[in-house]
Amino acid sequence: MQIEPMMKAGRSMGGQGAVVHGMHVGDKNPRQIGNGTKALCGTSCGPRSAGWAHMPNLQVTCERCTKAAQRAAAQKGE
Ligand SMILES: [Zn+2]
Numbered sequence: 001m002q003i004e005p006m007m008k009a010g011r012s013m014g015g016q017g018a019v020v021h022g023m024h025v026g027d028k029n030p031r032q033i034g035n036g037t038k039a040l041c042g043t044s045c046g047p048r049s050a051g052w053a054h055m056p057n058l059q060v061t062c063e064r065c066t067k068a069a070q071r072a073a074a075q076k077g078e
Helices: 063-076
Strands: 003-008 020-024 052-054
Touching: 020 063
Parallel strands: none
Antiparallel strands: 003 020, 003 052
8 A cells, every 4th residue: 555645735835734644546646646536534635726746755744644544554464
C-alpha cells in the first residue's frame, strides 16, 4: 500500500495549519489524482477547487489519515 502525502492546493497550501492528508495512490501518478479522489480520512476536493497537490517532502499531518494508514498496515501484517 502506497500512501502519499497530499495537500489541497490553493491559497492555504504551504501555509501554517495546512493539513497534509494521506492518500492511497496505488499505481496512479500522484500528479494525476483527480479532485474527487478521497484521502484516507474521506475528504476530497470540490469540483471547483484547485485539486490535490502531491507533497512528497512533507509528512502526513491529518490525524485521521494517519490512523487509517496505521490500521491498513496492521491488517496487512496479519
Ligand atoms: Zn486526512
